[in-house]
Amino acid sequence: MNQNPLVIILGATASGKTKLAVQIAKELNGEIISSDSRQVFKSMDIGTGKDLAEYQVGNTRIPYHLINILEPGERYNVDAFKNDFYSSYQSIIENKKIPILCGGTGMYIHSILQNQLYTAVPVNIVLRTKLEVLSRYDLIQKLSDYPVQNIKHADRSSNKRLIRAIEIAEYLNHHEIPSIERPEIEPIVFGLKNEVERTRSNILIRLEQRLQNGMVEEVKNLLAMGVSKEMLVFYGLEYKFIASYLSGDINYEDLKVKLGNAICQFAKRQNTFFRKMEKDGVKINWLDASLPIDTLKRQVLELLAENRILNVKI
Known part of the structure; x- marks a missing residue:
């Protein structure tokens, strides 16, 4: 077993x-x-x-x-x-x-x-409020402003997921996510x-x-x-x-x-x-x-x- x-x-x-x-x-x-x-x-x-x-x-x-x-x-x-x-x-x-x-x-x-590492990234209400009024095109453009390593995770399939991708990218600009050892399930x-x-x-x-x-x-x-x-x-x-x-x-x-x-x-x-x-x-x-x-x-x-x-x- x-x-x-x-x-x-x-x-x-x-x-x-x-x-x-x-x-x-x-x-x-x-x-x-x-x-x-x-x-x-x-x-x-x-x-x-x-x-x-x-x-x-x-x-x-x-x-x-x-x-x-x-x-x-x-x-x-x-x-x-x-x-x-x-x-x-x-x-x-x-x-x-x-x-x-x-x-x-x-x-x-x-x-x-x-x-998934990025579940540790907290919700940023202020940022989300600003992003929710933007079009899909504008969200994609904004996402592209971030370093490539911060947006490799990005899911562009909906506005909701684009907003989360930007939220993560913004967080990664200022923080590191600590690696936590988990059992290999x-x-x-x-x-x-x-x-x-x-x-x-x-x-x-x-x-x-x-x-x-x-x-x-x-x-x-x-x-x-x-x-x-x-x-x-x-x-x-x-x-x-x-x-x-x-x-x-x-x-x-x-x-x-x-x-x-x-x-x-x-x-x-x-x-x-x-x-x-x-x-x-x-x-x-x-x-x-x-x-x-x-x-x-x-x-x-x-x-x-x-x-x-x-x-x-x-």
Whole structure:
């Protein structure tokens, strides 16, 4: 077995990632590291889809990491995730367990697979405000003003990415990014994918369940705790739309329709990012998420044994 194995299970929202990851963790004596950008926050359980009950398999409670580690109202970013991931990873490996990274935040997963240095560059709000009014042509021209070594990383595919490239180049003009030694991880990546209509159906059924289970009340509690509406918007779709509903901007039926459509669009963007990961050289072993969980578990274990990353016996 490789000294630094990592099983990764990714997929769009409502694809069944957690359920599969938990089953694999039980088989491999593993622990799960969440790669969800919102499940790090306490008191945000329903809206972020934590589904903590799923971490119980029979009499076995599967340990998890990077869930409920921050207070609501705080912020989290890719670089913080990387630091927390490696800390959790090292702890799991030292305990002779198998780490399983599970989630749908593709940017977080990609940052581990590619160990991108530039995630350490902080956001420059003042610079971004100045750049956001510029055209694509002007942004490209501005980027070209920086030394070549500072823009080798640049992604020119959108205004948003051009602005980030300029932000990084400006930072590199005045700072050095310290090199941090990380363990040489040998990952194997599994992806869960559904047909579009099944994804939509799963999302809408899950949304109805979450609304019935108190998602609106969860947002009310966050507002009562002093979390601002602006911060709720930052926390994503469920919190953004429910905050609008509670403010009287939309009615309950509009909330369900608009939020459901927005989550479906978000799932589409997640799958687009996973395709980008593949273009960047990440091999994803895709699985049909509609299959029974026992079938999916067997397929994962067979691929693990075939790749000889872990000592798996089928």
